[in-house]
Amino acid sequence: MSVRVRFAPSPTGSLHVGSLRDALFKYLHAKHEKGVNILRIEDTDRTRYSAESEQEFIDTLQWVGITFDEGPHIGGPNGPYRQSERKAAGIYQPHIKALLDSGAAYKAFETPEELTEMREFQQINHQPIGYYGGDWRDASAAQVEAAERAGKPFVIRQRIPRDTTIVIEDVIRGRIEWDSNTVDDPVLIKGDGMPTYHFAAMVDDHLMGITHIGRGEEWISSAPKHATLFDQFGWERPVFIHYPVILGTDKKKLSKRHGATRVLDYRAMGFMKSAILNFVALIGWSPGGDREVLKPDELIEAFEMHGLQPSSGIFDIEKLKWMNGMYIRQMSPEQLVEIVAEHVNDPIALQYWSEPAEDGTPAKADVLPYFAMLRRGIENDPAYAAQAITLEQERVQTLSDFGAATAFFFEDEPPMDEKAVNKWFAQPHVAELFDHFLSRLRESETASVEWCESLVRDYAAKHNMEKLGPVVHPLRVALTGKTVGPGLFELMSVLGPKRMVSRFEQARKMVK
Numbered sequence: 001m002s003v004r005v006r007f008a009p010s011p012t013g014s015l016h017v018g019s020l021r022d023a024l025f026k027y028l029h030a031k032h033e034k035g036v037n038i039l040r041i042e043d044t045d046r047t048r049y050s051a052e053s054e055q056e057f058i059d060t061l062q063w064v065g066i067t068f069d070e071g072p073h074i075g076g077p078n079g080p081y082r083q084s085e086r087k088a089a090g091i092y093q094p095h096i097k098a099l100l101d102s103g104a105a106y107k108a109f110e111t112p113e114e115l116t117e118m119r120e121f122q123q124i125n126h127q128p129i130g131y132y133g134g135d136w137r138d139a140s141a142a143q144v145e146a147a148e149r150a151g152k153p154f155v156i157r158q159r160i161p162r163d164t165t166i167v168i169e170d171v172i173r174g175r176i177e178w179d180s181n182t183v184d185d186p187v188l189i190k191g192d193g194m195p196t197y198h199f200a201a202m203v204d205d206h207l208m209g210i211t212h213i214g215r216g217e218e219w220i221s222s223a224p225k226h227a228t229l230f231d232q233f234g235w236e237r238p239v240f241i242h243y244p245v246i247l248g249t250d251k252k253k254l255s256k257r258h259g260a261t262r263v264l265d266y267r268a269m270g271f272m273k274s275a276i277l278n279f280v281a282l283i284g285w286s287p288g289g290d291r292e293v294l295k296p297d298e299l300i301e302a303f304e305m306h307g308l309q310p311s312s313g314i315f316d317i318e319k320l321k322w323m324n325g326m327y328i329r330q331m332s333p334e335q336l337v338e339i340v341a342e343h344v345n346d347p348i349a350l351q352y353w354s355e356p357a358e359d360g361t362p363a364k365a366d367v368l369p370y371f372a373m374l375r376r377g378i379e380n381d382p383a384y385a386a387q388a389i390t391l392e393q394e395r396v397q398t399l400s401d402f403g404a405a406t407a408f409f410f411e412d413e414p415p416m417d418e419k420a421v422n423k424w425f426a427q428p429h430v431a432e433l434f435d436h437f438l439s440r441l442r443e444s445e446t447a448s449v450e451w452c453e454s455l456v457r458d459y460a461a462k463h464n465m466e467k468l469g470p471v472v473h474p475l476r477v478a479l480t481g482k483t484v485g486p487g488l489f490e491l492m493s494v495l496g497p498k499r500m501v502s503r504f505e506q507a508r509k510m511v512k
Contacts, residue, residue: 003035004209007061007068008201010042011053014262015060017254017315018216018246021280025243026214027066028281028303038208039071041082042201044194049084060263064273065296070208078208083200092195095203095233096156096188104232105188107154108136109147130184131157137185156189158198158229166224171212171241172308178224186225202226206235214241241305244284247312256358259317266320268352270343270398275324283313293326325397333390340389341378343399344371353400370403377410384409387494391486409494413506414481421510424474424483431511433459433474438504441497452492478507 005026009019030037039058043049058073070076080086099105108131110118115131122129136144137159147154166178188199195203205213213226220242230237248258266276278294286309287294287302294302328336343349353367377385388409389402396405408414424430440455441447460471472488479500485491492500 002211003030003033004038004211005030005035005214006038006040006205006208006210008040008042008204009057010045010048010197011050011057012045012048013050013053014264015057016262017280017283019057020060020064020263020276021246021283021313022214022216022243023061023066024064024277024280025285025303025308026212028300029212029214029305030069031300032303035211036069037067038076038078038210039068039073039081040204040208041072042197043082043084044087044196044200046084046194056264063267064263064277066277083195083204086200086204087193087195091207092189092200092203096195096199099158099188099232100156102232104159104229105156106137106139106159107144107148108134108157108185109152109154110134110136128182128184131186132181132184153191155187155191157185158188158225158232160185160225160228166228168223168227168237168240170220170223171239171305172244172310173220173242176220176223180224180228183224183228186222198222198225198229202229205238206230206233210238212239212241214243217242217244241308243308244310244312246283246315249314249316251312251314254315258315259320264348265352268346268349268400270349270400270402271320271324272327272339272399275320275327278327279320279323283315284309284311285313293323321397328396328399329393331393333386333393336393337378337382337386337389340374340399340402344375344378344403349400367400367403370407371400373407373410374403377406384494391490391494395486408480408482408485409491412502414479414503416481416510417477417483420473420477420481420483424477425507425511427470427474429463429470430474431508433471434478434504434508434511437475438501438508441501441504444497447493447495447497447500449489449493453489456489479503 007023007026009015009023027037029035039061041054043054054072058071061068068074070078070081072079072081080089086092096105100107114134118131118134119129121127137157160183161180164180166180166183168176170176186198187196189195204210223240223242227237227240246254248254250258263276267273274296277296277299278292281294281299281303282292285303286307287299288307291302331339350368350371353364353371355364357364374385377388385406388406392402392405396402436459437455444451456468456471456475459465460468465471473483475492476485476488477483479491479495495503
């Protein structure tokens with residue numbers, strides 16, 4: 001069987017993690033099986049549809065590397081690819097007529113008030129909530145004709161068979177059964193003539209030759225309706241796959257408090273697209289073995305349907321950060337510098353960091369000055385900036401982290417950690433230590449890593465210091481303003497004699 005899958009969003013907002021995972025699983029499946037991946041826009045709810053949202057979906061998926069073989073943005077042999085356009089082209093009309101003619105669908109004329117009264121009665125009497133026939137499922141042709149002549153508005157509903165068992169075979173969960181008497185009759189065509197998802201999506205899936213319907217497990221309750229619809233048309237059913245839900249680390253429904261947000265925000269925060277795809281692919285799927293960090297081509301090669309898990313996937317922002325850090329450390333210095341330079345100039349990142357934080361704190365705004373500083377550093381002295389960036393490669397988790405991490409390289413007078421100054425500059429040997437280093441640095445034009453290390457070790461040996469800490473810590477604070485950072489000898493070499501002299505002179509003034 002030649003695999004054909006579709007990602008069919010209803011663009012009413014931004015692309016979030018759940019939809020990205022849906023699109024990713026289908027992309028990986030199609031690529032692994034050398035099949036066809038289709039983008040279809042389900043826009044039958046015209047009151048909520050947004051053209052800007054549709055474009056964001058397309059742009060975001062393109063950014064992360066999910067491509068399509070057919071769709072509204074590239075065309076294809078099964079167009080149009082927007083359901084509103086398919087409806088306008090009359091594609092659905094003969095199919096709904098066929099259902100009406102066969103008795104698999106019927107017209108229902110209840111008013112909204114009558115439907116509300118029906119639901120209230122069901123609630124009061126502890127009955128299943130839904131439309132199980134009303135007055136119109138078994139109405140005579142004469143009753144229907146009379147209602148139409150009277151101009152009564154109606155919807156068209158599917159006639160679910162009664163007193164039988166509906167069965168589907170789900171890839172993840174295996175055999176699932178329903179008593180058909182518990183399945184309500186869904187609306188196929190709304191009062192305004194627009195098809196619902198239950199109808200249009202299934203018709204489109206058949207006409208486009210979709211072989212696998214993948215979606216979230218919240219759609220399991222609709223599966224008997226959709227399977228029955230294929231049967232009523234006499235069409236071969238596609239394979240059903242219902243993905244597990246995504247939860248936060250507290251096992252509750254995923255929300256912003258877990259770090260979940262629109263996909264473009266992850267780009268803005270400095271997560272790399274390969275890391276995002278890798279991380280999202282592992283939410284509910286396993287490649288087998290202990291593998292976790294896989295590049296896009298490795299994900300395609302490894303993706304198998306039997307790797308999909310029935311248990312809920314966990315969204316752990318800390319794991320995403322760890323994984324992103326792993327990808328950063330795998331990059332060559334040239335690749336890293338290029339991608340960091342792109343990030344601090346990315347309009348999406350600049351907009352994100354300029355917006356206030358959710359809790360009203362100024363934390364997000366604090367990032368922009370670091371971006372500007374790094375951007376100027378790259379423009380003014382690319383070689384020096386590249387050294388600073390690569391020196392922090394082992395320590396950061398996101399591309400945005402490079403701003404604050406490298407700031408001390410570009411500041412004439414890095415802000416000093418008061419506690420660190422009070423602790424280390426108060427040591428009795430520090431004044432002489434700074435004077436010694438000033439003397440040696442003023443005599444040198446260059447500072448290799450080896451030379452800087454020899455300076456430190458020679459000083460410690462000359463003063464009978466068994467440990468390097470009393471030398472290293474005051475020097476680090478004087479040069480960076482902090483007690484933590486990259487290797488001291490390496491950062492000294494990158495700063496060079498001239499910058500170190502300037503900073504030691506400032507630090508010397510702070511020592512009594």
